[in-house]
Amino acid sequence: MFDFFLNVIGRDMGIDLGTANTLVYVKSKGIILEEPSIVAIIKDKKTILAIGREAKRMVGRTPGNIIAIRPLKDGVIADFETTEKMLRYFIQKVHKNVGFARPRIVICVPSGITPVEKKAVIEATEQAGARAAYIIEEPLAAAIGANLPIDEPTGSMIVDIGGGTSEVAVISLGGIVVSQSLRIGGNEMDESIVYFLKKEHNLLLGERTAEKVKMEIGSAFPLENEEKMEINGRDLVTGLPKTIIITSQQIRKALEKTVNDIVNSIVEVLDETPPELSSDIMKRGIYLAGGGSLLKGITERISRETHCPVFLAEEPLAAVAMGAGKCVEDFTALKRYLRFSK
Numbered sequence: 001m002f003d004f005f006l007n008v009i010g011r012d013m014g015i016d017l018g019t020a021n022t023l024v025y026v027k028s029k030g031i032i033l034e035e036p037s038i039v040a041i042i043k044d045k046k047t048i049l050a051i052g053r054e055a056k057r058m059v060g061r062t063p064g065n066i067i068a069i070r071p072l073k074d075g076v077i078a079d080f081e082t083t084e085k086m087l088r089y090f091i092q093k094v095h096k097n098v099g100f101a102r103p104r105i106v107i108c109v110p111s112g113i114t115p116v117e118k119k120a121v122i123e124a125t126e127q128a129g130a131r132a133a134y135i136i137e138e139p140l141a142a143a144i145g146a147n148l149p150i151d152e153p154t155g156s157m158i159v160d161i162g163g164g165t166s167e168v169a170v171i172s173l174g175g176i177v178v179s180q181s182l183r184i185g186g187n188e189m190d191e192s193i194v195y196f197l198k199k200e201h202n203l204l205l206g207e208r209t210a211e212k213v214k215m216e217i218g219s220a221f222p223l224e225n226e227e228k229m230e231i232n233g234r235d236l237v238t239g240l241p242k243t244i245i246i247t248s249q250q251i252r253k254a255l256e257k258t259v260n261d262i263v264n265s266i267v268e269v270l271d272e273t274p275p276e277l278s279s280d281i282m283k284r285g286i287y288l289a290g291g292g293s294l295l296k297g298i299t300e301r302i303s304r305e306t307h308c309p310v311f312l313a314e315e316p317l318a319a320v321a322m323g324a325g326k327c328v329e330d331f332t333a334l335k336r337y338l339r340f341s342k
Contacts, residue, residue, distance in 0.1 A: 012027040015106070024321070037052075051089045059207055060207060075110040076109075091128055104132045105125050106327045107122075136323070141324050143158045155278065157273075159286060160293075168181075169269070192254050204233050217246070222252075226247060230244070
């Protein structure tokens with residue numbers, strides 16, 4: 001009976017609303033939804049055809065009257081109406097389509113977003129069905145999700161490399177001391193691979209193939225055993241299908257600028273960090289979260305540039321959602337990290 005009541009009013013939720021993927025944490029249940037932040041729309045009628053995983057399967061394969069779009073760009077809302085519909089779909093999916101479920105929602109936002117962008121996230125969350133919307137900055141959520149001792153008077157450094165943004169922050173005594181928010185991430189890496197192959201091989205690659213190349217042979221540091229991969233695309237000269245073999249060295253070259261920008265941001269944040277906190281980071285290390293942290297060799301590259309030990313969070317892909325979820329589980333204790341919608 002109590003379970004039914006919770007489902008009707010809506011179980012409290014933590015949402016990592018990412019440019020690439022959306023993860024939903026439900027109180028007492030954990031992360032129960034992880035889907036691509038993609039919506040397929042019929043252009044003429046402006047009606048939604050598919051959302052999430054089903055919509056991602058359509059990317060690059062749709063006829064002229066259907067478009068598959070990402071309603072978020074660089075970690076912020078680019079299409080308000082579509083974002084609201086996507087959020088509503090995820091909320092109702094979690095609550096098994098109980099249309100009047102109105103949960104309290106903790107939603108994650110990049111640390112560098114403007115007040116206007118923040119307001120847009122809150123309004124979209126409320127209009128999607130939240131009875132109260134709270135926001136938490138992504139690096140803080142990632143640090144909580146990675147179990148870093150953020151309340152202690154010691155420095156903890158978190159680097160969250162997401163699809164649209166990369167967040168670098170030093171946290172102490174429950175607050176962000178120094179931070180930088182870059183509007184680059186995994187999507188930028190995919191675009192760099194597409195551009196490189198277009199320029200070097202006259203080969204046009206699809207978005208999904210570029211992501212696959214990044215995941216399979218992409219790297220930020222020389223590999224012990226360099227790899228090769230066969231890829232298919234369209235020859236820009238003849239317009240015909242074309243197959244080529246590419247190496248991990250070539251893809252590392254394609255990714256160099258994006259990786260370098262992220263590493264430089266980490267170095268700049270360390271440079272601005274008070275000496276006492278810097279010494280803590282030297283001892284405790286830098287922690288990485290987000291999908292971009294799974295790029296091969298990224299820990300070695302950051303460690304070489306910063307002279308600090310670098311570690312992956314226990315669940316890098318889920319760290320931000322887990323942080324929002326911990327706020328949901330212990331709302332009274334962790335409410336100080338949140339900002340209320342009103």
